Amino acid sequence: NVPGGNSCDAFYSSGLGISLDGTTVVGMGWENCSVEAFYWNSIDNIFGLGQLNGNSTKAQAVNSNGSIIGGWAQNNSGTRQSCIWDINGNSTLIGSLSPWSDAGEVTAFTEDGSKIIGFGASTGNNTEAYMAIEGALGLYQFFGLGLPSNSSKSMAFDISENNIIVGQYLYNWPTDYRASIWTEELGTMIDFHDYLESLGIDNLSSWTFLKAHCISNDGTIISGTALNSFGSWVAFIIDLEDELGNNLLGDI
Numbered sequence: 001n002v003p004g005g006n007s008c009d010a011f012y013s014s015g016l017g018i019s020l021d022g023t024t025v026v027g028m029g030w031e032n033c034s035v036e037a038f039y040w041n042s043i044d045n046i047f048g049l050g051q052l053n054g055n056s057t058k059a060q061a062v063n064s065n066g067s068i069i070g071g072w073a074q075n076n077s078g079t080r081q082s083c084i085w086d087i088n089g090n091s092t093l094i095g096s097l098s099p100w101s102d103a104g105e106v107t108a109f110t111e112d113g114s115k116i117i118g119f120g121a122s123t124g125n126n127t128e129a130y131m132a133i134e135g136a137l138g139l140y141q142f143f144g145l146g147l148p149s150n151s152s153k154s155m156a157f158d159i160s161e162n163n164i165i166v167g168q169y170l171y172n173w174p175t176d177y178r179a180s181i182w183t184e185e186l187g188t189m190i191d192f193h194d195y196l197e198s199l200g201i202d203n204l205s206s207w208t209f210l211k212a213h214c215i216s217n218d219g220t221i222i223s224g225t226a227l228n229s230f231g232s233w234v235a236f237i238i239d240l241e242d243e244l245g246n247n248l249l250g251d252i
Contacts, residue, residue: 002038002046007030012030013028013038015040016059019063020064024041024065026069027060034055036049037058037069037071039087049069055078056073057074057083059085060106068085069086080104082095082105082116097121097130101120101121103120104118104130105119105120107158109159115159116132116133116140117131117159126152145165146182148178151171155167156182157214158214165183166180167212178210179193181195199244201243219244222237
């Protein structure tokens with residue numbers, strides 16, 4: 001656990017992400033029923049990244065070599081804010097799409113850490129998936145990834161190296177979610193099932209795609225969670241290389 005940590009009921013610590021080179025694990029440790037973000041490697045063992053003014057933090061994303069870590073940090077009112085750390089524990093609250101609220105979470109990076117994805121406050125009461133890039137003076141430029149039709153919430157969970165982003169959106173209030181996808185060509189998040197049908201995959205009537213959680217670096221293999229024809233939650237992996245041919249997603 002993190003230094004000074006202890007258990008909360010049966011909880012002690014959780015590993016939530018790992019770098020591509022396998023050297024760095026990120027997660028959270030419990031301390032008096034609040035949590036603190038950490039990273040682990042073979043040199044430092046568990047390194048606590050600290051809390052924000054005594055409030056909980058969580059690390060759930062890391063770039064390929066473990067040099068940049070992402071997640072959230074709570075403020076005094078309990079709002080989770082998109083946060084990144086370096087390996088020395090220095091934290092940065094990167095902001096959000098909204099001028100009125102910094103609510104959000106970092107969920108993934110490109111390999112070099114230059115592009116950050118997550119979700120957070122947007123216009124009105126909406127929550128929107130975002131991509132953020134560091135600009136001048138250390139400020140971050142946010143790009144909203146859009147909301148599928150009639151939805152008030154979209155979330156991004158992973159990004160390929162050719163800028164395809166997968167995630168989830170609120171299909172039917174309050175807790176009915178569906179998988180979603182964003183590409184440069186689409187310009188907005190759309191329903192993943194609809195996207196697959198647009199590629200000519202038409203034998204999907206027995207599948208309900210709930211969450212697209214991971215994508216390969218070339219954007220051709222996607223995995224997540226779905227409901228099958230029996231109503232059971234199952235993992236799915238779909239390979240789109242044949243459908244995409246030479247026109248790989250993001251190469252536009």
